Amino acid sequence: MAEAMTVETIVEADWRMQGFWTRLRFPLQTQKGGWSDIDLVAYNPEHRHLIIAESKVRGPKKDIYAFTKYTQKSYGDILTYDEDNYFRFLRHIGLACADGAIFKNFKSMVKILTIQLVSNYYISEDVKEDAERSV
Numbered sequence: 001m002a003e004a005m006t007v008e009t010i011v012e013a014d015w016r017m018q019g020f021w022t023r024l025r026f027p028l029q030t031q032k033g034g035w036s037d038i039d040l041v042a043y044n045p046e047h048r049h050l051i052i053a054e055s056k057v058r059g060p061k062k063d064i065y066a067f068t069k070y071t072q073k074s075y076g077d078i079l080t081y082d083e084d085n086y087f088r089f090l091r092h093i094g095l096a097c098a099d100g101a102i103f104k105n106f107k108s109m110v111k112i113l114t115i116q117l118v119s120n121y122y123i124s125e126d127v128k129e130d131a132e133r134s135v
Contacts, residue, residue: 007055008039011118015042015051026102028095036092041102048111052096054089056119066122067131078123078131086119087135 012022020042028036040053059065067078075081093115096102103109123131 007057007118008053011053011055011116012040012042015040015053018044019046020044020049020051028092028101030092030095038092038096041096048109049114050102050110050112051114051116052093053116053118056086056089056117056121058085058120064120064122066124067127068124069126072127072130077134078127079134086117086121089117090115090135 008024012024015022021044022040022042024040026038026041028038030036038052039055040051042051042053043049067081071081072078079087097106097110097113099106
């Protein structure tokens with residue numbers, strides 16, 4: 001099993017233990033007719049809470065990429081620093097939330113939406129608020 005898949009399985013187990021229904025590798029058709037997938041969809045029907053989790057790892061398995069005051073000063077914001085490596089999955093969130101993609105009537109089924117990125121990315125506390133605002 002690939003490392004990324006192992007991570008997805010661990011994340012899935014965590015959401016299941018919290019009472020969520022889960023599905024790995026949920027297929028999603030793009031606007032251009034191609035196909036992509038969501039690494040993990042987790043749903044708690046009682047709370048109408050949907051989680052879209054993406055697992056992204058780049059570089060050698062021991063590498064950790066950090067967004068800090070230093071990198072913020074050099075790049076400005078986390079999306080520029082990221083260079084579309086980790087956050088490109090966010091483009092598909094709108095598609096996933098459209099009626100018919102995951103649920104026939106998304107608004108009636110989802111009250112809480114959580115987007116989760118599991119990666120080898122570290123964001124230091126002193127720039128975390130700015131990074132969240134950028135994303």
